[in-house]
Amino acid sequence: MNDLRSLTRPESVAVIGASKTPGKIGYAVIENIKSSGFKGEIYPINPKEQEIAGYKAYPTVRDVGKPIDVAVLCVPAAAVLPVAEDCGQAGVKHLIVITAGFKEVGKEGRELENKLVETARRYGMRIVGPNCLGVMDTHTPFNATFAKNFALKGNIAFISQSGALCVAILDWSLKRGLGFSQFISIGNKADLNEADFIENAAEDPNTKVICLYLEDVVNGPRFIEAAKKATKKVPVIVLKAGVSAAGAKAASSHTGALAGSNAAYDAAFRHAGVLRASTMTELFDLAIAFTTQPIPKGRKVVIVTNSGGPGIVTSDAVELSGLEMSRFTPETLAELKEKLPPTANIHNPVDVVGDAHHDRYKIALDTVVKDPNVDAVTVLLSPTAVLDIQKAAEVTVEASKANPDKAFVASFIGGAAVEAGVNYLNANGIPTYPFPEPAVATLRGMVRFGELRRALEDGDEWVFTDVDREQVKSIFEKVKKDGRNLLLGPEAASVAEAYKIPAAPSRLATTADEAQKFAEDMGYPVVLKIASPDIMHKTDVGGVKVGLKSAEEVRAAFESIMENSRKAVKDARIYGVEVQKMMPKGDELIIGMVKDPTFGPMIAFGSGGILVNLLKDAAFRLASGITKKEIMEMISETKAYTILKGFRGQEPDDIPALAEAIARVAQLCRDFPEIVELDINPVFAYPKGLSALDVKVKLAM
Numbered sequence: 001m002n003d004l005r006s007l008t009r010p011e012s013v014a015v016i017g018a019s020k021t022p023g024k025i026g027y028a029v030i031e032n033i034k035s036s037g038f039k040g041e042i043y044p045i046n047p048k049e050q051e052i053a054g055y056k057a058y059p060t061v062r063d064v065g066k067p068i069d070v071a072v073l074c075v076p077a078a079a080v081l082p083v084a085e086d087c088g089q090a091g092v093k094h095l096i097v098i099t100a101g102f103k104e105v106g107k108e109g110r111e112l113e114n115k116l117v118e119t120a121r122r123y124g125m126r127i128v129g130p131n132c133l134g135v136m137d138t139h140t141p142f143n144a145t146f147a148k149n150f151a152l153k154g155n156i157a158f159i160s161q162s163g164a165l166c167v168a169i170l171d172w173s174l175k176r177g178l179g180f181s182q183f184i185s186i187g188n189k190a191d192l193n194e195a196d197f198i199e200n201a202a203e204d205p206n207t208k209v210i211c212l213y214l215e216d217v218v219n220g221p222r223f224i225e226a227a228k229k230a231t232k233k234v235p236v237i238v239l240k241a242g243v244s245a246a247g248a249k250a251a252s253s254h255t256g257a258l259a260g261s262n263a264a265y266d267a268a269f270r271h272a273g274v275l276r277a278s279t280m281t282e283l284f285d286l287a288i289a290f291t292t293q294p295i296p297k298g299r300k301v302v303i304v305t306n307s308g309g310p311g312i313v314t315s316d317a318v319e320l321s322g323l324e325m326s327r328f329t330p331e332t333l334a335e336l337k338e339k340l341p342p343t344a345n346i347h348n349p350v351d352v353v354g355d356a357h358h359d360r361y362k363i364a365l366d367t368v369v370k371d372p373n374v375d376a377v378t379v380l381l382s383p384t385a386v387l388d389i390q391k392a393a394e395v396t397v398e399a400s401k402a403n404p405d406k407a408f409v410a411s412f413i414g415g416a417a418v419e420a421g422v423n424y425l426n427a428n429g430i431p432t433y434p435f436p437e438p439a440v441a442t443l444r445g446m447v448r449f450g451e452l453r454r455a456l457e458d459g460d461e462w463v464f465t466d467v468d469r470e471q472v473k474s475i476f477e478k479v480k481k482d483g484r485n486l487l488l489g490p491e492a493a494s495v496a497e498a499y500k501i502p503a504a505p506s507r508l509a510t511t512a513d514e515a516q517k518f519a520e521d522m523g524y525p526v527v528l529k530i531a532s533p534d535i536m537h538k539t540d541v542g543g544v545k546v547g548l549k550s551a552e553e554v555r556a557a558f559e560s561i562m563e564n565s566r567k568a569v570k571d572a573r574i575y576g577v578e579v580q581k582m583m584p585k586g587d588e589l590i591i592g593m594v595k596d597p598t599f600g601p602m603i604a605f606g607s608g609g610i611l612v613n614l615l616k617d618a619a620f621r622l623a624s625g626i627t628k629k630e631i632m633e634m635i636s637e638t639k640a641y642t643i644l645k646g647f648r649g650q651e652p653d654d655i656p657a658l659a660e661a662i663a664r665v666a667q668l669c670r671d672f673p674e675i676v677e678l679d680i681n682p683v684f685a686y687p688k689g690l691s692a693l694d695v696k697v698k699l700a701m
Ligand code: COA
Pocket: 016, 017, 018, 019, 020, 021, 024, 025, 026, 045, 046, 047, 048, 049, 059, 073, 074, 075, 076, 077, 079, 083, 098, 099, 100, 101, 131, 132, 133, 162, 163, 164, 185
């Protein structure tokens, strides 16, 4: 891990390009550091000035002659390299390069950026940016940015790939009264990237939640490692903008076509325990809730309301989001019945009804929150003339404080009448929303994070020791020697066999005699298919014959397949005819792999057969680190699972065998990074066992 403490909590900072001219970035940065209350040493660097912002100025950073933790560069791009060299010689630890004009402007900028990284590496310096707003830590306090304001002190670390978003969020947060622990603009990420700042924020005692705005991830495995470690301590929420995974999209396989542009990020975030927000609102709703409320232990939600309509709307939102409405114990019901008027609804949603004063809220909340079937509480309020809204807010806060293991959210619906109550709730750590749906969505996110975090504790990568790597290696070598990158059917079946992935027996026959012998060895009926890397659509050229039940049929099929294929595709490389045992029909599934440029091999499972791309029923996980639990989860996410479990009285399929086959495919893809695509479609699932019928393996050229 990189130690970035001296970056966010430095003892000394030099501002290179510090200026006396208001309106310049070098002016804003030094003024911000000064006014943030930074207690360390401040050294303005400017060859023309003796003094800036009340501090002695130095012509170069080398003239300071004292240790410098951080240098903030506000000089034009052309001056950055010599300045970085000076910093290296002066023993500076970290550079914050605000200057723009690097890789974001094209080839020349990219070269300049590479040289900057080279210089920094030579001296062991780390770089934030270039092309960034800078870095804030409110608890140090340290504001090395050119933002208009300093963030309020708080517990949210915000790490953003967009500087513009940083300043906008900052301004909004001041109005909202929302505080941050760290505020980091990562710019071009030439050196330090999101993973470094996740690690640093997770180690920061003032950070309770880490929020990121990302357009891409620089190093997938490192991101996962950093995020996985961080999420054990604090929630990590990412808003990932922009579609991605060009590699997956370009893939020619069925699996590639199934993987949407977001599948890899979804799989990676899930694997690392990272919560994905889909909007800015959601990102900050969750961040606020995580800093003020506990993570619910389960999915059970209670609603307390003084009006029916909002209660129903909220119940719907709970059910639709996958949360559950709490069902009370008889004791809770008895207590509510005794203490609330007969007009009240004592079942969830608990309705204290329109004529309620705050005391009924108190009774309802104090009673339901104790129920073991309640993990989270949603308090709804519609402003009536008889209700003291401030007092209702107060009893809500009291109930929340008295039950710190249950998450509270509220929606006091209205305008001016509820404003003071809403402010009171927010100020006292109850996340409050103008309408109920986002309140439920926030709870859903919190519950999901709890589930993701628990899943991280569930087991290690599922690994098998009974696989035959050497066999696979020798097949791949032979294929490459042949100048091919697609395996023939029998080769792919041997690869599957080496990893104990149950595949239908398959042999390559070069003569009719051989075909007959293989068919007899396997037992009839068999299927014959042309084995040629140049014939993609075998059926179309008359290159497939199914249901062959005798030696005569096999011999005739062999001859006709060879003839048809030669005629249909001139100069096709024909290796012979594949003889495959014809398997009984089972439920059709697909197991596949597609490679993501950032996160590596992704395993897919779903409904297979010829309708695969129409059904689009697939779940994805990263092959790296895949656990048994993840595999079971991915199976159960698909529609195919309904069939596997035994649809309409049918016998269930062998789900354990299927899960094992998926794990073995994942291991094969991890062990052989040269596999760029893999499709097993269909896999027939049976009540006992399964059979891979068509295994396609494509290697990197
Ligand atoms: N050492 C020390 N000071 C130097 C220097 C050096 N080698 N070279 C120049 N300076 C001084 C200048 O004299 C000037 O000080 P002055 O105001 O006293 O004259 C100061 O550094 C700035 O140089 P200047 O040439 O005036 O540049 P500028 O302020 O117009 O622009 C940047 C500099 C960095 C702001 C500009 O190049 C830039 O990149 N702007 C975009 C920043 C941005 O958008 N970043 C991304 C945000 S998300």
